[in-house]
Amino acid sequence: MRNSLAIGKISGISIFIHSTFPIIIVWIVFINVRQGYSTEQISRSVAFVLVLFFCVTLHELGHALVARRFDIETKDITLLPIGGVARLENMPENPLVELLVAFAGPAVNILIFLVLYFSFVISNIPFNITGMVHITGENFFYNLALLNLWVAVFNLIPAFPMDGGRVLRAILSMRVERLFANQIVAAVGKIIAVVFIGLGFFHNPFLILIGLFIFWGARAETQEEDHELSFLEYTVEEATTTEYHVIQKSDKLEKAVQVCLDEHKTGVIVMDGQVPYGTLSLHRIIKALSDGNGNTTVDTLTDVNSVHVEYNESIKDALLLMQQHKVSLLFVTKYKQLLGIVDQQSILAFCLQVNDDSDD
Numbered sequence: 001m002r003n004s005l006a007i008g009k010i011s012g013i014s015i016f017i018h019s020t021f022p023i024i025i026v027w028i029v030f031i032n033v034r035q036g037y038s039t040e041q042i043s044r045s046v047a048f049v050l051v052l053f054f055c056v057t058l059h060e061l062g063h064a065l066v067a068r069r070f071d072i073e074t075k076d077i078t079l080l081p082i083g084g085v086a087r088l089e090n091m092p093e094n095p096l097v098e099l100l101v102a103f104a105g106p107a108v109n110i111l112i113f114l115v116l117y118f119s120f121v122i123s124n125i126p127f128n129i130t131g132m133v134h135i136t137g138e139n140f141f142y143n144l145a146l147l148n149l150w151v152a153v154f155n156l157i158p159a160f161p162m163d164g165g166r167v168l169r170a171i172l173s174m175r176v177e178r179l180f181a182n183q184i185v186a187a188v189g190k191i192i193a194v195v196f197i198g199l200g201f202f203h204n205p206f207l208i209l210i211g212l213f214i215f216w217g218a219r220a221e222t223q224e225e226d227h228e229l230s231f232l233e234y235t236v237e238e239a240t241t242t243e244y245h246v247i248q249k250s251d252k253l254e255k256a257v258q259v260c261l262d263e264h265k266t267g268v269i270v271m272d273g274q275v276p277y278g279t280l281s282l283h284r285i286i287k288a289l290s291d292g293n294g295n296t297t298v299d300t301l302t303d304v305n306s307v308h309v310e311y312n313e314s315i316k317d318a319l320l321l322m323q324q325h326k327v328s329l330l331f332v333t334k335y336k337q338l339l340g341i342v343d344q345q346s347i348l349a350f351c352l353q354v355n356d357d358s359d360d
């Protein structure tokens with residue numbers, strides 16, 4: 001993330017703090033000074049915030065390490081004043097994996113809360129779950145327990161960009177299409193955002209900030225999903241067709257004309273026995289006919305400089321190859337075996353199909 005400073009690595013994942021992070025420290029000091037607290041109390045408050053952010057880091061590591069179990073690596077973890085962000089290499093597609101990865105973060109905070117809570121119970125110290133007092137040496141761990149619970153609850157709000165939004169989307173994705181699930185969560189997020197902003201005006205202005213954060217999150221998430229579906233990023237294999245027409249190189253030109261006319265094709269594949277020999281475009285056929293070469297065999301007209309593309313290259317790369325070599329058809333190969341062809345027609349058909357799938 002930009003404007004961030006690396007502070008270390010845990011389990012091979014770089015941890016950054018964002019340049020805006022000191023705002024929270026300045027804010028805590030400001031509040032404490034205004035309340036007239038001593039230097040010792042202020043430094044304890046700052047230490048508390050740092051420990052709290054260590055818990056936030058553990059929360060992000062929860063996401064990262066569960067994602068790693070499913071072979072998804074994490075680029076880095078950045079700490080912002082409002083919380084942490086773990087940037088995964090790619091988003092889990094499987095709803096169950098998404099659910100586990102999203103829930104892992106809040107689960108870490110719940111675990112910290114439970115450990116602290118039971119230590120209080122074992123030591124016979126009364127624990128009032130609703131009380132929150134100023135941070136001093138005596139209630140440091142009490143507040144830490146409460147805030148971890150609060151971080152867990154806050155993150156489980158069922159709206160983007162909170163973990164709860166992803167948990168909800170994962171659960172919905174098990175029943176409906178992912179894109180629809182996404183829209184539902186975005187809509188729920190907007191409602192929650194409006195409620196927070198409304199409450200903020202009457203109660204705590206901090207809620208307005210959270211509301212705006214959720215509102216922005218709902219928008220960002222839907223835009224990201226739309227971008228993900230660019231058909232140019234799919235592999236060539238998806239647009240490959242095996243419905244092409246072949247003729248032998250010893251065939252007469254007349255046969256090529258017949259195939260193009262009957263099948264509405266703009267070209268044919270010329271074979272040498274079982275091996276692809278080259279391509280013959282309708283354009284070349286018409287030119288040969290107008291030159292009066294109607295009686296010739298196709299091998300003399302075949303474009304043997306046929307271009308091959310590997311099945312796992314992107315459609316974008318395929319289109320670039322066509323442009324570079326001025327051809328309208330590519331042979332698609334998988335480990336040197338002919339898989340089929342891609343031409344402008346098959347790419348267009350695939351593009352329309354992808355659009356159709358994302359519309360409904």
Ligand code: ZN
Binds near residue numbers: 106163
């Ligand atoms: Zn999280």
